[in-house]
Amino acid sequence: MTRAFSSTSRLRLYSPSLHARVRPEVHGCMSSPVRVRFAPSPTGLLHVGGARTALFNWLLAHGQASREEREGAFVLRIEDTDRNRLVEGAEAGILDVLGWFGLTWDEGPDVGGPYGPYRQSERTALYREAAERLVAEGKAYHCFCSPERLQRLREEQSARKEPPGYDRHCRDLPAETVAANLAQGLPSVIRFKMPRTGETIVRDLLRGPITYQNVTLEDLVLLKSDGYPTYHLANVVDDRAMRISHILRGEEWIPTAPVHLQLYAAFGWEPPAYAHMPLILAPGGGKLSKRHGSTSMEEFRAQGYLPEALMNYLALLGWSYDGTTEIFSKQDLLDKFTLERVNPSPGTFDYAKLTWFNAYYINHILTPEDLTARLMPFLAEAGLVDPAAVADAGHPDRARVRPAATLLKDRLETLAQGPDMLGYFLTEDLPPYDAALLVPKKMTAAEVLTALEAVARMLPEADLNDEAASEARFRALADELGLKAGQLFMPIRVAVTGRTQSPGLFETMRVIGARRCVERVDRAIAALRAVAADPATA
């Protein structure tokens, strides 16, 4: 890959003044605050790509900036200017899942801040004022073209194989016409008067300069006919008003950057620094969509992924520290993240690797106590524990779950597997046995029956709390029966758990408890007798 900057031109943290001519005193501004923003649109669930962008923003402001002794602020702004695509509850959902993810914001719609309000629908006067200022200065104009005309225009252009785009029909309308149309109340939008000559250079922090010929840039709509601003206007006005120093956003925004730069120029404002984060692609290529699996943070949460595992995975999708270290706690990321080490090439989302991280955190990082707590909502949902125990660490159901969680810790990949994998520890009665599972390969039902009957006889006098002792007794029993240990253990395992896979047999029986073990072995014997009596299955 190409590194955009040589070692001499690479700054530790880039300054907005990069957009001006490179100035030697740039180092003098090193203590200027780093203010970044994450600006989701409340149109649905939070996409993992958006979450990663939010993460990188947050790490820049709270990690890298503070290490460089610069003031850092992570601002959350809601871009709800599309009244048609607005989804009720989406904003609350995004805030909630961002909090679950582990990010904290210094300013935002819920916590306020010095540059509020942080919801664009509450700032419309600002945008109108800004747009009208540009109109007054001759840098923007009213456009009365109907959506139908624009639609027709695009169709004609594509039929003639011309690049689609607005034909600037209203750009030079006589002032009297404009005044008359407005007086008449004709619906209109305000468009930006893009310079027709020259070039605009976007200095992307990860890619270096990207040059655009201004002729290829469009007269974009700034203010829609419903009075709401488009993304372009709102974004520039707000980033200025909120003193945003660095814009970290998805790569899909690169084509709009020159337009935004021209807007800053028209307003006479110095633009912030830009860094476009690489896209996250789907396994087969293209955008990550439902077809490939989960795409939203909400789904990953529901599937039992831990926020710290997801954060670790997402951070490493596009960023690396030394190419070798894989496990990063949130604090590690704050300590080590640098924007310079974000890789500009797009990455493919790998569900298997995410699952590995999740399993790693469950198996090696969470304490049994912590795992228990996180399992509770999933177990309650499945009806295996009292819902009251989800929030109550002292609830007796916690004590029932903890030993089971301890045994399953190395086997769980996601929390959502909890109900299935811990179920037999938490229920009184097992579902009916699958007789085939009770009889291991190379053994007959009759042999197993004999073995289990022997087990049933010795079980009441075995002390299951002493695992070593009970293991010794059962091994001795296997010898007496002329069986290998495994041949005896498997039927017992199936009898007490209902399945062929479980933690070690003796720790499993200890946690299930003597009473239930006895009952389950008896029921397994009954099930086996029923099978043995049926000639069809013998």
Place this chain on the structure above:
RNA sequence: GCCCCCAUAGUCUAGCGGCCCAGGACGUCACCCUUUCAAGGUGAAGAUCGCGGGUUCGAAUCCCGCUGGGGGUACCA
């Protein structure tokens, strides 16, 4: 079509001119451990560094072209 971005194993990546006939991780396979399944341990396969030209004593690393992949092309963000 036009504009733009990207390009090291199936995937995520290290690599900033010699230490690289390319290192780590996921996945895959084998073996060890073992009462099952995991976890853990050991090892293996897997990359003509997309292709072609340059520059250089020397290129995965710099330059150009090509190809491929991706993004944008709305009164959506």
